[in-house]
Amino acid sequence: MARTLDRRPPPTVPPPRGFRKALLVVERATKEPIWDCRMCGQCILHSTGLACPMRCPKNLRNGPCGGVLQDGGCEVVPEMRCVWVQAWEGSRRLPLWRGHMAHLQPPVDWRLQETSSWENLLTGRDRRVPAAWSAR
């Protein structure tokens, strides 16, 4: 399952070295098996009930599409439960972060694919959004 939906573009950043590489390796080794993480480099798992939104075949960051099947299956891969059905259920179990489901998430910065979201969190890189998005 993990890679059948993978529509990731190839990484556009040079491979990291040293500490940055170690961070990337550890993040991948923990988040991929637990959450089927897609290494988007701008992690919002805690805002989406711990369901990775990049597993959605439409890469939706703000909620489900209108095509969810009546049984909660994904429109694109009917045998998979909709990521956002999982996100909604997961978010109800999170005491601190459940309200985050209502937050507007900015567009994805596709340059961050295959980079470490931990590094991007520490440097603030994951909070950089297009100029007109941040102004409102």
Place this chain on the structure above:
Amino acid sequence: MTGPARSGLHALLLSGEFVVTAELQAVDSADPAAVHELADLLRGKVDAVNCTDNSAAHAHLGPLAAAHLLLDRGVEPILQLTCRDRNRLGLQADLLGAAALGVRNVVLMTGDDVSAGDHPEAKPIYDLDSIHLVRIARIMRDEGRYLSGRPLEVPPGYLIGAVENPFAPPLEFRPMRLGKKVEAGAEFVQTQICFNVDKLRLFMARCGELGLLDHVWILAGVFIPRSARAARYLRDQVPGVDVPETVIERMEAVPEHRQGELGIEIALEIVEQVRGIPGIRGVHLMSIRNETGIVRLIERAGLLPRPTTLAAPVA
């Protein structure tokens, strides 16, 4: 939900009129007459007409061209754009281009996946989601700049619409998701096709509790099945539509030549029920090659004559 009218549809919504919009049949012809003929059937019967963007993920005549051809014939278009076929550059280019051609209403959505269509091997885009696109359309209009921050010389002046599906899981999240669309900048919403009025009632009640109904006009989607086959197609081929078994059974119970009439009857029952739901400000009519059904329904629902709208202001 105040201010000067951006379009004829906007003027009617502001005046409190119960509005009627319809979806233009997908066109597969390079002859402009194909769109002009459909426009002539709908002119004066509906307030505005949606130009779909490769609906059900099948390639068709593009929505920008269709909108332009509708304007030729004096029909107010609503331009649909999906995130499936274009990235953020293409979408902003088309939003600006549409405004320059005289389009005064847009409806922005994610779009059915390519796997639902006749080119399932295509590369889907999904650079943005529908909520991103709504907000970007609003930034272009209200701040006069692209997402990047680069200024526009003359910003677009369209009314911004979105879609919502009150009938698909996760049902409890749907009103909150609508709230996100309103926060992003949506001013009106057209719902997915409604057969299950109870679900719509619950959804609307929850939207009321969230305080959304003072900030967004909601039009209920209504389908006019021409035949039992059309109803089955909708259930089996169009993602996210909840077609109850009772509707299919009712259609199948009558001979084929009377199914069109019954389809209008079924749609009429739904229009009458949704009109009574607080916050429903109009209907959005859809069919599969059944313009006469749309017009007959509007007549029988007592929605004619349509009010004449003021000339839309120039952006």
